[in-house]
Amino acid sequence: MSSSDVLEMGxxxxxxxxxxxLRLTTASSxxxxxxxxxxxxxxxxxxxxxxxxxxxxGQLGESATAIALALVIGGPLFILGTTYTxxxxxxxxxxxxxxxxxxxxxxxxxxxxxxxxxIVVAFRELLLSTSAMLIAMTLMGAGGFLSQYVSGDSPxxxxxxxxxxxxxxxxxxxxxxxxxxxSLAPAITVLEKLKGSIAGKRSSYLIKGGTSPLWNVFxxxxxxxxxxxxxxxxxxxxxxxxxxxxxxxxxxxxxxIWTQAIDLVPPFLVVWTLMPIWASCVTIxxxxxxxxxxxxxxxxxxxxxxxxxxxxxxxx
Numbered sequence: 614m615s616s617s618d619v620l621e622m623g624x625x626x627x628x629x630x631x632x633x634x635l636r637l638t639t640a641s642s643x644x645x646x647x648x649x650x651x652x653x654x655x656x657x658x659x660x661x662x663x664x665x666x667x668x669x670x671g672q673l674g675e676s677a678t679a680i681a682l683a684l685v686i687g688g689p690l691f692i693l694g695t696t697y698t699x700x701x702x703x704x705x706x707x708x709x710x711x712x713x714x715x716x717x718x719x720x721x722x723x724x725x726x727x728x729x730x731x732i733v734v735a736f737r738e739l740l741l742s743t744s745a746m747l748i749a750m751t752l753m754g755a756g757g758f759l760s761q762y763v764s765g766d767s768p769x770x771x772x773x774x775x776x777x778x779x780x781x782x783x784x785x786x787x788x789x790x791x792x793x794x795x796s797l798a799p800a801i802t803v804l805e806k807l808k809g810s811i812a813g814k815r816s817s818y819l820i821k822g823g824t825s826p827l828w829n830v831f832x833x834x835x836x837x838x839x840x841x842x843x844x845x846x847x848x849x850x851x852x853x854x855x856x857x858x859x860x861x862x863x864x865x866x867x868x869x870i871w872t873q874a875i876d877l878v879p880p881f882l883v884v885w886t887l888m889p890i891w892a893s894c895v896t897i898x899x900x901x902x903x904x905x906x907x908x909x910x911x912x913x914x915x916x917x918x919x920x921x922x923x924x925x926x927x928x929x
Contacts, residue, residue, distance in 0.1 A: 618826075627889065629709065630706070633717055635885060641695075642881065645694035645884050646880060650880070655682070692732060699731065699892040700728055700731055700799070703800050707804055707900075727806075731799060746787075751777075800896050804899070823905075842880060
């Protein structure tokens, strides 16, 4: 399958199973949005101001605290929502690709069983992919800290900051490389029940030389996400939906929280509708690579022989 074939198949699956995807992943999408909102509304703004304008150490401490909160609070919320969404969609897409009967209840049970392992795998991938950037930021922080205690003509502080800057650029490349080569790890964890580094290594083996379909899907999601966000936000403004709803919330306790929640409806719709497309396409690429490298189609046809025809959409 070419890159366009993978995306076309993913959208075809979405048209067939889209309502089931959305119905089963509404709650998990809220967790995804909570993690994103925490980083966008609290962590990033906090990096733009400081209570210690004349103290490098104080500024470094504030930045470290903000980043730690992003990893400790925002990261787990996002991963919790993402893993369950991926598990459900991978199960349903796999059944569709193999010609099995689509069973939402079975997909939910399988997702609940796979989610704990998938969370561990996701945390490992997060730490691995961001490790280079974290080391680079540590070097830059060490350079800023050292500059307070060495003379102005000492090269060491500037050297550490420079190395940190180069490492940060390299860390972004490393992050994208891990994101693509280990992108099949969720599908492998759910369908093959592999754990930890084994799932990542198997993903690297399967995806080797075949990352272009995933980049194509990723670019599609970026464009579609931008269009959706602008479209939903514009529709809300034209209809003045936030104004009407906020007027009804004046007498309700915790008005500020509900008001903020209304403003987050457009990004929620983007996350809710696009995450299943990525998980579905990842599953399709997983099977495409297994067919290409391992002859999975022959194995699947052999398994179909003698199986109860009433449980399969395929005629073998």
